[in-house]
Amino acid sequence: MFAIVDCDNCFVSCERVFRPDLNGKPVVVLSNNDGCVVARSNEAKALGIKAGTPYFQLKDLFPGQEIAVFSSNYELYIDMTDRVMSLIRQEVPEFYRYSIDEGFCMLDGMNFLDLKEWGEKLHQTIKRCTGMPVSIGIAQTKTLAKMASHYAKKYPGFNHCCYIDNIERRNKALELYPIEEVWGIGRQYAKRLQAERVTTAYDFAMKPKSWVRATFNVVVERTWRELNGDDCVPLEDLGKKKSICTSRSFPGMVPDFETLRTSISNFAAHCAEKLRKQQSAASIVSVFIDTNHFREDLPQYWNWAQESLLTPTSSTQDIVQCALRCTQRIFRQGYQYKRAGVVVAGICPDTAVQTNFIDYDSERYEKKKRLDEAIDKINRMNGSETIVLGSQQYTAKDGKGKAGVFRDSIKHDFRSPSYTTKWSDIPEAK
Amino acid sequence: MKDEEIFKAEVSTELELPLYDAIAAGFPITSDYPAERLDFNRDFIKHPESTFFVKVKGDSMKDAGIYDGDLCLVDRAEEMVHGNIVAAYVNGGFTVKYLDTSTKDEGFIRLRPANTDYKPFIVDASDEFIVWGKVIFTIRDWRNSYCLPL
Numbered sequence: 001m002f003a004i005v006d007c008d009n010c011f012v013s014c015e016r017v018f019r020p021d022l023n024g025k026p027v028v029v030l031s032n033n034d035g036c037v038v039a040r041s042n043e044a045k046a047l048g049i050k051a052g053t054p055y056f057q058l059k060d061l062f063p064g065q066e067i068a069v070f071s072s073n074y075e076l077y078i079d080m081t082d083r084v085m086s087l088i089r090q091e092v093p094e095f096y097r098y099s100i101d102e103g104f105c106m107l108d109g110m111n112f113l114d115l116k117e118w119g120e121k122l123h124q125t126i127k128r129c130t131g132m133p134v135s136i137g138i139a140q141t142k143t144l145a146k147m148a149s150h151y152a153k154k155y156p157g158f159n160h161c162c163y164i165d166n167i168e169r170r171n172k173a174l175e176l177y178p179i180e181e182v183w184g185i186g187r188q189y190a191k192r193l194q195a196e197r198v199t200t201a202y203d204f205a206m207k208p209k210s211w212v213r214a215t216f217n218v219v220v221e222r223t224w225r226e227l228n229g230d231d232c233v234p235l236e237d238l239g240k241k242k243s244i245c246t247s248r249s250f251p252g253m254v255p256d257f258e259t260l261r262t263s264i265s266n267f268a269a270h271c272a273e274k275l276r277k278q279q280s281a282a283s284i285v286s287v288f289i290d291t292n293h294f295r296e297d298l299p300q301y302w303n304w305a306q307e308s309l310l311t312p313t314s315s316t317q318d319i320v321q322c323a324l325r326c327t328q329r330i331f332r333q334g335y336q337y338k339r340a341g342v343v344v345a346g347i348c349p350d351t352a353v354q355t356n357f358i359d360y361d362s363e364r365y366e367k368k369k370r371l372d373e374a375i376d377k378i379n380r381m382n383g384s385e386t387i388v389l390g391s392q393q394y395t396a397k398d399g400k401g402k403a404g405v406f407r408d409s410i411k412h413d414f415r416s417p418s419y420t421t422k423w424s425d426i427p428e429a430k
Numbered sequence: 431m432k433d434e435e436i437f438k439a440e441v442s443t444e445l446e447l448p449l450y451d452a453i454a455a456g457f458p459i460t461s462d463y464p465a466e467r468l469d470f471n472r473d474f475i476k477h478p479e480s481t482f483f484v485k486v487k488g489d490s491m492k493d494a495g496i497y498d499g500d501l502c503l504v505d506r507a508e509e510m511v512h513g514n515i516v517a518a519y520v521n522g523g524f525t526v527k528y529l530d531t532s533t534k535d536e537g538f539i540r541l542r543p544a545n546t547d548y549k550p551f552i553v554d555a556s557d558e559f560i561v562w563g564k565v566i567f568t569i570r571d572w573r574n575s576y577c578l579p580l
Contacts, residue, residue, distance in 0.1 A: 426484055
């Protein structure tokens with residue numbers, strides 16, 4: 001039996017813990033650099049604000065509406081969600097954090113409990129201790145639990161916890177569930193399925209297995225099995241991402257290679273750090289650059305480049321170098337760049353790296369590994385970007401030398417205080 | 431019945447024994463002698479997940495020994511009852527006060543200051559009000575204050 005615990009409108013809820021006056025009001029949180037809406041309160045959703053709406057369009061699209069707007073405050077969100085996850089961990093035999101705001105609980109060994117009651121109580125504890133509302137879905141498989149958590153969110157009658165505990169309830173849940181919402185069914189598969197008149201999860205689950213196998217692939221078949229109550233998504237697949245992307249919109253426009261190169265270095269270094277955090281290595285590095293499509297008066301350009309590595313790596317040096325080679329290939333003078341990003345893919349566990357005899361040098365490999373470990377440790381203890389590569393440093397304002405790190409280049413005009421992680425920012429009480 | 435039994439020594443775990451090479455005089459110095467130390471976080475904060483800090487502004491709680499600039503540790507998991515000092519959110523701001531629920535049945539409660547210059551604040555259904563957490567400790571920085579009573 002599995003439970004998924006999922007924070008409701010996570011970022012918005014974090015902000016509201018310290019701004020209870022915003023309960024019941026439309027609230028949105030913007031992406032990095034205040035680009036577009038990434039989190040919405042239920043009231044904001046009800047107004048019709050879509051995820052991804054560019055910030056600058058909000059006023060025009062929703063005139064006269066009072067919408068509370070926040071820049072992303074990841075320091076706060078991470079501290080608050082860590083608290084939530086820690087509370088969950090104390091309640092279950094085994095827990096697997098899946099993302100910043102959700103995690104799976106393995107409930108085997110606690111079947112003697114009334115799980116529905118247990119879930120409702122867990123929601124109450126988390127709400128009381130952290131102020132964070134969560135939804136809990138409980139079912140036989142992870143895919144079904146995901147679906148249950150959706151119902152827990154949608155229908156107040158469930159008291160934040162939906163438990164799919166028998167076949168009738170499962171079938172009912174499947175019938176009401178649109179196929180495109182099923183965990184593991186991407187947009188592309190959903191389209192193909194809809195073309196086959198499969199519009200609900202139930203339609204899909206009722207298809208013969210042989211048809212699913214012949215028409216799609218193992219991954220889709222796995223989802224089909226999960227919907228039919230057969231637990232088959234391995235735990236190891238949950239925590240690790242298949243690709244990692246670091247991308248940003250720039251606060252202004254970037255016309256020159258030097259600045260773009262610095263940003264790309266930072267994105268690539270971030271990807272490498274994330275890889276090491278999940279004990280993975282990547283074999284594909286790609287870079288994309290993009291101009292501002294809202295500026296119709298300016299020439300537009302978009303391009304991307306990709307490079308495969310012979311030996312998968314998580315080394316900052318290797319990934320940054322690779323990303324910069326890609327950038328060099330696609331950069332064109334004469335455009336105003338607004339957005340860029342680095343994606344690493346072809347991810348495998350770093351313990352099972354397939355080495356290549358052409359470029360593999362075990363001594364160098366070990367050295368880089370130790371260097372990265374040391375840098376990670378220093379950056380963890382003294383704040384991120386304490387130690388960076390030379391290529392990650394922006395040119396100082398006077399144009400001489402290198403200065404100013406990554407963080408300073410991010411725009412966040414509506415950032416809330418870091419209430420829980422900075423002495424200077426803790427709330428004042430009169 | 432055998433007189434003696436021979437047991438195989440259990441050596442699967444390692445036992446590290448400190449080696450003192452100079453016991454000539456005095457007591458051996460060993461870093462692992464007192465195994466546990468006092469740890470404020472571990473010993474005083476029962477619920478790290480639900481404990482938050484707020485900074486006190488003003489002197490409305492001075493008779494309770496809470497002064498301007500003090501840090502309050504607030505635990506949201508603690509049960510809050512009549513008479514406790516709580517951090518509450520009232521009409522747009524946080525406040526630290528005594529929670530007085532004695533008039534609950536009459537449809538309002540009071541947030542009472544610990545300072546005769548201030549009046550109790552009456553909270554009824556028309557107020558935006560949340561008891562946010564219970565004050566469990568205050569921390570004061572004495573370093574730069576004049577400490578001798580006047």
